[in-house]
Amino acid sequence: MSLVVGLTGGIASGKSTVSNMLKEMNITVIDADVESRLAVQKGEPAYRKIIAEFGREILLENGEIDRAALGSIIFHQEEKRLLLNQIVHPEVRRRMNEKVKQAKLHHEEIIVLDIPLLFESNLTYMADKTLLVYVDEEIQLKRLMERNHLSAAEAEARIQSQMPLSAKLTLADAVINNNGTLRETKRQLMKILADWGIHKE
C-alpha cells in the first residue's frame, strides 16, 4: 500500500527544493504546477476556456498563454483568480489522479503530491499525510523577489493570494522549517520520512 504524502507550502517556501531532494532519492513526485502548465497548453480544453474568459490579450505571439500577463491579472483581482481556478483546477485534479493511479499500480512505497494550494483547495483527501514546507514571511518575500525578479509589491500580491503559512502550521501532519540551510532542510526531511517508516539514504 503506497503512502501518499501531500507536500505543500506557500509560494517560494521551498516545495520544489524539497521535491528535488525527494526525486534524488528516486521518490515519485507528482507536481500540480507542472500539471497546471500542461493543462493550459494550446489545444487543451482549459486553453480555450481561458481565452474565452480573458481574451486573446493574454496570449504570446506563438499563441501560448502569456503566464506573466495572466499572473499580473489574477494576483491582483481575486474574482479573476477564482475564475481561472474554476477553469484549471478540475483539469489539474484529473491529471494528478491519473498519475497517482499509475504510481499505485507500481506499488511504490511512497508517492508525493506537490500541491501549492493543498489546503486552500481542500485537497487533503488525496493524501494520507500532509507535509508543510514553512518559511518566515520576510524570507519568503526575499526569495520570491530574487527568484522571479519581482518588485516587493508584486511578490506580496502573490503571497497574499494564499492562506498565510502561519495558518498552515496547525493543519499539516509534519513541518519542515526551511529558514535555514539546504542541509538543515534535508536533515528534517529525512527524519520525517523515517518517522513515517520511509528509510532512504
Ligand SMILES: CC(C)(COP(=O)(O)OP(=O)(O)OC[C@H]1O[C@@H](n2cnc3c(N)ncnc32)[C@H](O)[C@@H]1O)[C@@H](O)C(=O)NCCC(=O)NCCS
Ligand atoms: C497565473 C499563472 C499563469 C502564473 O504562472 P507562473 O509561471 O508565473 O507561476 P507558476 O504557475 O509557476 O506558479 C508559481 C506559484 O504561484 C502560486 N500560484 C499559482 N496559481 C495560483 C492561484 N491560482 N492561487 C494562489 N497561488 C497560485 C503557487 O504557489 C505556484 O507554485 C499560473 O500560476 C496559473 O495558471 N495559475 C492557475 C492554476 C493554479 O492555481 N496553479 C497552482 C496550483 S495547482
Ligand SMILES: Nc1ncnc2c1ncn2[C@@H]1O[C@H](COP(=O)(O)OP(=O)(O)OP(=O)(O)O)[C@@H](O)[C@H]1O
Ligand atoms: N533553504 C534555502 N536556502 C536558500 N534558498 C532557498 C532555500 N530553499 C529554497 N530556496 C530558494 O528559494 C526560492 C524558492 O524555492 P522553491 O522554488 O523551492 O519554492 P516553491 O515553494 O517551489 O515555489 P513555488 O510556489 O513558486 O513553486 C528558490 O530560488 C530556491 O532556490
